[in-house]
Amino acid sequence: MQAIVKYARGAGHVEIRQVEEPHPGPGQVQVQVHITGVCGSDLHIYHDEIAIAIKPPVIMGHEFSGVITELGSSVEGLSIGDRVTCETTARSCGVCLQCRTGHYNMCADRDVLGYAFDGCFARYCVVNQHQVHLLPANVDFAAGALTEPLACCVHAVLELTTISAGDLVVLTGPGPIGLLCLQLVKAAGGYAIMCGTTQDAARLALARQLGADQTVDLGAQNIHELVFGLTANQGADVFLECAGAPPAARLGLDLTRRGGQYTQIGLFSGPFELSFDRIAYKELRVTGSLGQRWTSWHKALALMEQGKVDPKTLISHVLPITEWREAFRLFESREGLKIALTPVD
Secondary structure, eight states: OEEEEEOSSSSOOEEEEEOOOOOOOTTEEEEEEEEEEOOHHHHHHHHTOOSSOOOSSEEOOOEEEEEEEEEOTTOOSOOTTOEEEEOSEEEOOSSSHHHHTTOGGGOTTOEEBTTTBOOSSBSEEEEEGGGEEEOOTTOOHHHHHTHHHHHHHHIIIIISSOOOTTOEEEEEOOSHHHHHHHHHHHHTTOEEEEEEOGGGHHHHHHHHHTTOSEEEETTTSOHHHHHHHHTTTOOEEEEEEOSOOHHHHHHHHHHEEEEEEEEEOSOOSSOOOOOTHHHHHTTOEEEEOOSOOHHHHHHHHHHHHTTSOOGGGGEEEEEEGGGHHHHHHHHHHTSOSEEEEEOOO
C-alpha cells in the first residue's frame, strides 16, 4: 500500500512510499482508512519543529475514520465492520501521576500515532483496541475523521475552562480549531465573538454561519471598544487563544476581565515578549491545553450525535494522499480551511 512516510529527522524528509499492509497483534485491530484530516502538527512534523517525540521512519497522520477489517487475538467488544475513529495516544507509561489519574495526554513518556507509531496516511492502520471509539450511526466518515481535533477542543473549552450561559467569550484564530471551539462555546451557552484578520474574511463569514454572535476584523474594527462596550467596561469573561499568534496573546491579557479566564490552545512558533505580570494584577486564571483524553472523545462524539457540533462543514478540500504536497501547501498558505486526504491502493 502507499503511505506518506517521514523517513528521517530534520526539515522535510517526507515522501510517498510503498509499504507492507500492517496486521494486528494481540489486543489490536486493523482499520481500513476512509478519510483523514491534515493537522497543523503534521506540518510541524514535516518541518521537524515540534516537541512531541518523532520516531522515523513512521507513517504520518492521526485524524481519521474507517472500518475495522481485522481483529487481533484477545480483542473484545469490537467486530469486523464496525465504523470507528481512534485516539492518538498509542502508548503511555501507565505508572506516572498523569497516567494513574486519567490524564495520559500529559504523560512525559507518551508515544503518539503518526509521530512514533505508524499513522493513518495510508490504506490501513493498526491501533490498540483501547484507542478505538465507535462512530454514532448518524455521524459519517468525514465528520468522524475530525473527532480528534474536536476532542482537543472539548478538552480545552469544556474540561479545562468553565463557560456558563451568558458568558462573553472572545476567540482568536478562525481556523479549524477556532471554529470548532466556537461551536462548543455556543453549545455551552456563551456569547461568542470570533476575531480574525482581513485575510480571514471567508472564515469569519463561516463563523457567523456557525453561530458566532459577532465577528471582528482586527485590522478594521476596534475590538476593545466592542468588548468593553458590551460588558459595562469589565472585559471578556473568557478568552480562547486559538491562533498561536503573539499579538493575539497580548490582546487576550488586555481584553479579559479581572478574575476572568484565559485558555491557550494555539501553539506559538517560538518565544516572544509578553507582560506576564498582568496575570497577577488581574488575577486571571490562565491554563494551557494539549491533546485530549477518553472523556474528551466521549463528549465530542456525543455532541456530534446530538447535532450540536458539525465538524464536516470545515472541510474545504479532499485530495488523495499522493497529492500530500499540495495539501500541505494549501494548509500553510491558508488557501483552504480543513484539508482532508483519502488513501490510494
